[in-house]
Amino acid sequence: DAGVIQSPRHEVTEMGQEVTLRCKPISGHNSLFWYRQTMMRGLELLIYFNNNVPIDDSGMPEDRFSAKMPNASFSTLKIQPSEPRDSAVYFCASSRQGGAFFGQGTRLTVV
């Protein structure tokens, strides 16, 4: 298996633009997590899905953030409009039970 695949690896965008981050989980995994990592706040859980259904989105910082999982093999995290304070590394992770396996992350820079 190729592991969790995230795209793009790096994204630089201007403030106010829409940003879409993509994730392909490991086949057979039924849980998917989106995290944001910054130096100040560490690893924050933004939202997680079980069987494609959003279970807890209490970590989503604002209405500018939204996430979808239309099927078991794909999820997106969208920021609209983006702001400089959204600059961070965004990780997607998937699991069946127990520990989660992480993608390589997307480094987002909003200028």
Place this chain on the structure above:
Amino acid sequence: AQTVTQSQPEMSVQEAETVTLSCTYDTSESDYYLFWYKQPPSRQMILVIRQEAYKQQNATENRFSVNFQKAAKSFSLKISDSQLGDAAMYFCAYRGDKIIFGKGTRLHILP
């Protein structure tokens, strides 16, 4: 709400020596998992070791072992025969329904 606390922001150990990283957590759940993840400079999140709360026996993976004290809600990681490649950020994580992380401990290996 569950919390994970890592009280040591940074630690150093001499190559070939043993080091212990501390982690405490808080939860009212009885069934959960605990993990240690390693994040080297490449930023990849690597699952190092896992512990199911119902198991009394401490988990071991080669040079990595844990000391799980359920009543004390303590979950420390011991790295034996430290190697230069062990230098990284180490995160303690808790999984009930969702996975939450501590702030991390940066481990330096001194040659």
